[in-house]
Amino acid sequence: MGALNIVTYVFIGVGLFFNAVGSFGLNRFPDVYTRLHAATKCTTFGSMFLILAVIVQSASIWVMEGALSSQSVLSIHAIIALVVLLITNATSAHAIARAAHRSGEKPARAVVDDLEGKDIND
Amino acid sequence: MRFIVTAVVAYLLYLVLTIGSGTLLLWNEAELIIGAIFALVVAALVKNRYLKKSLRMLNPVRWFIWLIYLFLFFFAMAQANVDVAYRVITGRINPGIVKISPRLKNDMSLTLLANSITLTPGTLSVDVEEETNDMYIHWINVKPDVLKEMPRDYHPICNSFPDWARRIAG
Numbered sequence: 001m002g003a004l005n006i007v008t009y010v011f012i013g014v015g016l017f018f019n020a021v022g023s024f025g026l027n028r029f030p031d032v033y034t035r036l037h038a039a040t041k042c043t044t045f046g047s048m049f050l051i052l053a054v055i056v057q058s059a060s061i062w063v064m065e066g067a068l069s070s071q072s073v074l075s076i077h078a079i080i081a082l083v084v085l086l087i088t089n090a091t092s093a094h095a096i097a098r099a100a101h102r103s104g105e106k107p108a109r110a111v112v113d114d115l116e117g118k119d120i121n122d
Numbered sequence: 123m124r125f126i127v128t129a130v131v132a133y134l135l136y137l138v139l140t141i142g143s144g145t146l147l148l149w150n151e152a153e154l155i156i157g158a159i160f161a162l163v164v165a166a167l168v169k170n171r172y173l174k175k176s177l178r179m180l181n182p183v184r185w186f187i188w189l190i191y192l193f194l195f196f197f198a199m200a201q202a203n204v205d206v207a208y209r210v211i212t213g214r215i216n217p218g219i220v221k222i223s224p225r226l227k228n229d230m231s232l233t234l235l236a237n238s239i240t241l242t243p244g245t246l247s248v249d250v251e252e253e254t255n256d257m258y259i260h261w262i263n264v265k266p267d268v269l270k271e272m273p274r275d276y277h278p279i280c281n282s283f284p285d286w287a288r289r290i291a292g
Contacts, residue, residue, distance in 0.1 A: 018203065025210035033246060033260045034217055038210055041243035045203045072148070076141050090240040097248045097260060107217055107260065 004060045011053035018046030032100045033107050040093040047085060054078045124173045127180065129165035131172075133157055184290050191286045198281055199242050206243035209262060218264040219248060223256050224284035231291035232257075238283045245279060 025038025058074040065071065136157035141148050209215055226232050232255055236247040239259060246260040259279055 018207065021207045021210050025206075028210060028213060029215070031217075033219075033248075034215060034262060036246060037206060037243060037260075037262050041206060041241070042203065042210070044241065045199070045243070072141050076138060080138070086241060087237070090237040093240050094236060094247050097246050101219075101248050107219060 004056060008053045008057050011049045011056065015046045015049035015053065018042045018049065020046075022046060031107055032105055033097060036093050036097055040089050044086065044089045048082060051078050051082045051085070055082075124169045125165050128169045128172045129161045132164045133161035136161060187286070188290050191290060194286070195238060195242075195283075202243045202245075206262065209244075214263075216263050217260065219258055219260050220264065220279065221256055221258050222279060222284075223254070224287070226255050226284065226287060228291065231287040234291055235283055235287040238287070239279075 019042070022038050022042030025042060026035050029035045029038055055075050055078045058071040058078065062071040062075055137149065137154075140153045140157065224232075224235055226235060232250065236250070236257065239245045239247045239257075244262045247257055248260050249258045250256070251258075261279060
C-alpha cells in the first residue's frame with residue numbers, strides 16, 4: 001500500500017505541474033493557436049495523470065476488497081472519462097483552430113503560413 | 123451485419139458502465155436485460171451512421187497494431203509535452219502553419235492522424251483539403267530545414283504517425 005500511495009502522489013504532482021504550465025502558457029503566448037497548444041495539450045497531459053492517480057488508488061482498493069467493491073465503479077468510470085477526454089480535447093482544439101483561421105485570425109510571429117490565402121470551400 | 127455490430131458495441135459499453143451492480147458475474151439481472159433492450163433500440167436507430175460501408179475495422183490484426191501504436195504514441199506525447207513545457211517557461215517559440223501530404227485514402231485514417239497530431243503537444247491540425255487529403259498543421263517550433271522543399275517532409279512534424287494510420291485504418 002505504501003508504494004501505491006507514493007505512485008499516486010507522483011501522478012498527482014506531475015498532473016499539477018502540467019496543468020500549471022498550461023495555464024501559465026495561456027497567459028504568456030501571443031495568439032489563439034499557440035494558446036490552444038498550451039491550454040489543450042498541457043492540460044490533457046496534466047488531467048491524464050490526475051485521472052491515472054484516481055485509477056491507481058481505486059483499483060488497488062478494488063483488488064483488496066474483491067470484485068463487489070464499490071470502488072470498481074470509480075475506476076471504470078475514470079478510465080471512460082480519460083478516453084472521452086482524449087477524444088473531445090483533440091476534436092475541440094481542431095474545431096477552434098479551424099474556425100479561427102477561417103475568420104481571418106493570422107498566426108502571430110509566424111515564419112510560414114501555407115494556409116494563407118487558400119480558399120477552401122465545402 | 124451492421125445492426126449486429128452496432129448492438130454488440132452498445133451492449134458492451136452499457137455493461138462496462140454498470141459493472142459492480144450485482145452478483146451475476148458483476149451485474150444484476152435487470153441491468154443485463156435492460157441493457158440488451160436499449161442496445162437493440164440504439165442499433166436500430168443509428169446503424170447507418172455508426173458504420174458507413176466497410177467493416178474493415180473489425181479485423182483483430184488492426185486492433186493489435188493499434189495497441190502497439192498506442193504505446194509509441196504515448197511515448198512521443200510525453201516527449202513533446204516536456205518540450206512544450208520548456209517552451210512555455212522560456213518563451214522560445216517559432217510558430218507557423220505547414221502543409222503536409224500524408225497520402226491517406228479514407229476518413230477513418232485521416233481522423234486518427236488528425237487526432238494524434240492534435241494530441242501531441244506542439245502540433246495542431248488546423249484544416250484538411252477534402253480532395254487531396256492534405257493537412258495544414260500549426261507547428262509551434264518550425265525547423266528551418268523543413269521549409270526548403272514544398273511537399274514538406276512529415277517526419278520532423280509528426281514522426282511516422284501517417285504510416286501507422288495507414289497500417290491501422292488504411
